[in-house]
Amino acid sequence: MKTVHLIAAARPNFMKVAPLWHALRASGEFEPRLIHTGQHYDPNLSDAIFADLSLPQPDFHLGVGSGSHATQTGNVMIGYEKIAIEHRPDWLVVVGDVNSTLACALVGAKLRVPTVHLEAGLRSGDRDMPEEINRLATDVIADVLWTPSPDADANLLAEGIPGTRITRVGNIMLDSFEMVRPEVEAAAEWEAQGVQRGTYGVVTLHRPSNVDGADRLEALVAALIGLQRRIPLVFPVHPRTAARLAQSGMVARLAQAGVRLAEPLPYKRFMSLVLGSRIVITDSGGIQEETTYLGIPCCTLRNNTERPITISQGTNRLVTLATLDRAVDEATGQQYQPRRPEYWDGQTAARCVADLNARSYPVGSKE
Structure with a gap:
């Protein structure tokens, strides 16, 4: 039985890892082991996801916490290298684009452990985003690249990646959703938040470009207050954003x-x-895909997206603070049917499991 290390660091990683863990376990061919780097350490952003997606507690927990990009990446490399040397896997799977993704891929490459990048090939074209650097570097050094969509395949081929390293497997985030869909529908979270289904907007904002600068944050708060006059907003606040709002004294303005x-x-x-919302306003990545899958309009408050298929085939649109009002009006005035990309x-x-079985070269064969 081949051992597979699955790296989880941030909330979206857990959602991508969970279906793969279950599929590997059920195959009888692989033994999945879960490594939690601890890059996200808020219980609602990490620990609770294990219960939600029926994952066991991690086999290893690095507990790296926060820090600069260099500090975080370095600490993950140091911590995971020890595990990989002592408990060498047959395969290493890294997911997404966080610092832990690149850090563990570097360890795998240097130790000559066959390494897979799940959700490979996504590109925003914006190297001011740390995630873009992580994507580019991880895809260069990984042995196998599992992509979610045709544009990701095209990006990798244009960068000179051999087609033999690329397998389009689809969007694993949606596997997670379908695993628990009955429970999601039964939860009726809108009732807990005091709003009616189909009438409200969900806000998720956390990127430094939106929340770190005082002037930008003030403008963002003003825009949300303006929207609230027309559509009720529910804003689950990311810890990073909560800290910035508290520092600037803007929590009370939003609440009032x-x-x-x-x-x-x-x-x-x-x-x-x-699921119960009328529209989503976000700067996150995965939710652009989930809203496309569900046919819910999404306004992404960014200059670019590494998921352009959610615009060309989905319900997503890029907006600025200047265009947000109009975009929300246009989006909520339309009816959408889910247009789901292939896979x-x-x-x-x-x-993913079928691709591992098809490749299945032994550890050390790359040398």
Whole structure:
């Protein structure tokens, strides 16, 4: 039986890892072992997801916590290298684009452990985003690249990656959603937040470009207050954003305007909130895909997206603070039917396992 190390660091990682863990376990061919780097350490952003997605407690927990990009990346490398040397896997799977993704991929490459990048090939074209650097570097050094969509394949081929290293498996985030969909629908989180289904907007904002600068944050708060006058807003506040709002004294302004501020929500409750919403306003990545899958309009408050298929085939649109009002009005005035890209079907984890079985070269064969 081949051992597979699955790296989880941030909330979206857990949602991508969970279906793969279950599929590997069920195959009888692989023994999955879960490594939690501790990059996200808020219980609602990490620990609760294990219960929501029926994951066991991690086999290893690095507990790296916060820090600069260099500090975090270095600490993950140091911690995971010890584990990989002592408990060498047959395969290493890294997911997404956080610092832990690149750090563990570097360890795998240097120790000559066959390394897979799940959700490979996504590109925003914006190297001011730390995640873009992580994506580019991880895809260069990983042995196998599992992509979610045709544009990701094209990006990798354009960068000179051999096609033999690329397998399009689809969007594994949607496997997670389908695993727990009945419970998500039953949760009725909108009732807990005091809003009616289909009438409200969900806000998720955490990127430094939106929340770190005082002037930008003030403008963002003003824009949300303006929107609240037309559509009730529920805002589960990321810890980073909560700290910035508290420092600037803007929590009271949002609350007084009627914006419903909430703690970060566990996965099932959060997806229930999204499922019942009229629109989502975000700067996150995965939720652009989930809203496309569900046919819910999404306004992404960024200059670019590494998921352009959510615009060309989905319900997503890029907005600025200047265009947000108009975009929300236009989006909420339309009816959407889900247009799901190929392989966005809840069966991605099975394709991942099949690809490992098809490749299945032994440890050390790259040398």
